[in-house]
Amino acid sequence: MTIELMMICMAALTVIGILLHHPSRTLGIPSLLIFMGVGLALGNGEFDFVYDDLAQTALVGGLALNVIVFVGGLNTSTAKIKVAYKEGGVLASFGVLFTTIIFAGILYLLLDFDFIMCLLFAAVVSSTDAAAVFSILESKKLKLKEQTDTVLEFESATNDPVAMLMVIMLTEMVLSSTQSLSVVDVSTTLFMQVVVAVVVGLSVSRLAVWLLNNISLSEYGLIPVFVLASFIIATYGAEMLGGNILLASYIAGVVIGNFIKRGQQVNLHFFNSLSWLAQALMFIVLGLQIFPQMLMSVFWVSLVPALLLILVARPLAVQLCYLPFTKATWRKRLFISMVGLKGATPIVFALIPAAAGVPDAINIVHMVFFIMIFSVFIQGGAIGPLANRLDLIQPSKP
Numbered sequence: 239m240t241i242e243l244m245m246i247c248m249a250a251l252t253v254i255g256i257l258l259h260h261p262s263r264t265l266g267i268p269s270l271l272i273f274m275g276v277g278l279a280l281g282n283g284e285f286d287f288v289y290d291d292l293a294q295t296a297l298v299g300g301l302a303l304n305v306i307v308f309v310g311g312l313n314t315s316t317a318k319i320k321v322a323y324k325e326g327g328v329l330a331s332f333g334v335l336f337t338t339i340i341f342a343g344i345l346y347l348l349l350d351f352d353f354i355m356c357l358l359f360a361a362v363v364s365s366t367d368a369a370a371v372f373s374i375l376e377s378k379k380l381k382l383k384e385q386t387d388t389v390l391e392f393e394s395a396t397n398d399p400v401a402m403l404m405v406i407m408l409t410e411m412v413l414s415s416t417q418s419l420s421v422v423d424v425s426t427t428l429f430m431q432v433v434v435a436v437v438v439g440l441s442v443s444r445l446a447v448w449l450l451n452n453i454s455l456s457e458y459g460l461i462p463v464f465v466l467a468s469f470i471i472a473t474y475g476a477e478m479l480g481g482n483i484l485l486a487s488y489i490a491g492v493v494i495g496n497f498i499k500r501g502q503q504v505n506l507h508f509f510n511s512l513s514w515l516a517q518a519l520m521f522i523v524l525g526l527q528i529f530p531q532m533l534m535s536v537f538w539v540s541l542v543p544a545l546l547l548i549l550v551a552r553p554l555a556v557q558l559c560y561l562p563f564t565k566a567t568w569r570k571r572l573f574i575s576m577v578g579l580k581g582a583t584p585i586v587f588a589l590i591p592a593a594a595g596v597p598d599a600i601n602i603v604h605m606v607f608f609i610m611i612f613s614v615f616i617q618g619g620a621i622g623p624l625a626n627r628l629d630l631i632q633p634s635k636p
Contacts, residue, residue: 251276251522252515271614273518277525289526292593299586302520303368303398304487308469309513310368310395311491312506318388319492325566326392328559329574333393334400336555337364337547337578344546349539351598358408359602362588363547363609365401366394367581374579374618381632382625384570390577398583399435399482403428409591434481439489442472447497454500461501462508465494517582524585533604540608547609548616552578569628577621580613 255273341360346353371394381387407424446468455461469490476486498505553575560571588606592599625631 248519248522252518255518255522271611273521274525274528277522278528278530279525289523290529292527292589295523295527296586296589296593298523299520299582299589300483302516303583303586304473304483305509305516306513306520307368307395307398307484308473308487308491309509310391311488312495312509314391314395314492314495316492316496318385319392321385322388322392325389325560325563326396328562329389329393329556330397331400333555333559334361334364334397334404336558337551338401338404340554341543341547341551344551345543348543348546354408354412355598358405358412358591358596359605360551361401361404361408362591362602362606363580363584364404365397365583365587366390366578367583368394368398370394370579370581370614370618374621382573382630383632384567384630386570386573386625386630390574394579395488396485398484399431400428401583401587402482402484403431405587405590409594409596412591412596413594430480431482432485434479435476435483435485436481436489438476438479438481439472439486440493442468442475443490443493444497446472447494450501451497451499458501458504461498462505465498465505465509466512468494520582520586524582527589528604528607532600533607536601536604537608540605541612543605544609544612548576548578548613552576569630573624573628573630576624577617578613579617580610582610584610 255276258272258276338357338360341364342353342356345351345356345359349356349359351359368391371390403424407427446465450461450464455464469487472490473483473487477483495502495506553572556575556578557571560566560574584606585603588599588603592603
């Protein structure tokens with residue numbers, strides 16, 4: 239396929255997804271499923287077009303996630319972070335670890351996988367998805383008591399580094415039978431990734447803010463272009479130096495979004511549009527990569543693990559994380575336990591072992607697809623009714 243035809247096809251698929259967005263909102267269908275459905279319907283041989291490139295899909299997914307997390311940071315106030323960083327930080331680190339261990343034990347009893355593969359599968363689906371959480375909370379216009387929505391947003395935006403590190407290390411272990419999992423090595427690597435991401439993300443974004451605040455650009459349209467360039471330097475600079483790119487993206491977004499004094503609205507409009515484009519492209523490409531004819535073979539195998547992840551592994555992990563937070567009400571704990579939304583992030587993570595050549599990893603991709611579908615419909619659909627039932631909805635101001 240020529241580059242011209244490829245660009246036209248992707249643009250056409252994006253247009254179709256956008257045109258279907260409004261009726262999908264009317265029917266209560268999340269936009270991510272619409273864009274992914276477009277890819278599923280129009281690719282993989284149905285119209286004499288087959289897309290099958292795991293490495294390319296993983297690359298597109300990674301780039302899109304980076305933009306989505308950055309825009310999530312732009313829209314997060316420092317006041318919210320001060321409220322949520324303790325609970326959200328524990329959920330983003332120990333919550334991912336506990337979910338992985340608990341769910342791996344469940345998978346080991348249910349599936350014909352060895353324990354390392356179960357750990358890999360569990361790590362792939364252990365984190366909550368920032369794009370799904372942000373979009374569903376925004377679409378439902380939910381403001382929750384006890385800063386519950388803020389904790390969920392903070393957790394979803396910062397829990398990917400731990401999950402990504404575990405997926406990469408477990409993938410290497412599966413491919414190398416002689417390598418063993420060392421707690422010291424994992425802890426050291428995670429510490430270095432976090433420190434480098436924080437230092438580089440903070441340094442570059444603060445420098446960008448200082449420059450924007452002290453140099454009055456005559457053309458407002460140059461401000462988001464400057465921010466985009468600074469974002470790329472901060473995130474990919476952090477990754478090049480061994481830091482976690484998603485954490486650096488979030489930190490850079492928070493600093494730039496909170497501290498630039500000029501052109502904030504232009505900046506937000508530009509990057510919110512860019513985030514929509516990133517989501518559209520990511521979900522369409524993921525839809526193209528997944529072959530519908532291969533999905534049904536793992537549907538029933540995926541159903542029970544998905545329910546046990548939603549109803550057992552995630553709630554147990556959250557309750558363990560909340561043991562130090564004795565002031566948190568049982569309503570808040572229960573709500574956060576039941577709302578661990580999965581989106582495109584687990585599918586992107588599942589592509590890492592698949593692209594690396596891990597045996598049977600493509601089956602994990604297909605199973606993760608169904609886990610994401612179940613999560614969006616079950617957990618996403620339950621957010622409003624559950625919050626109302628638990629009396630957690632903040633009354634709107636007159």
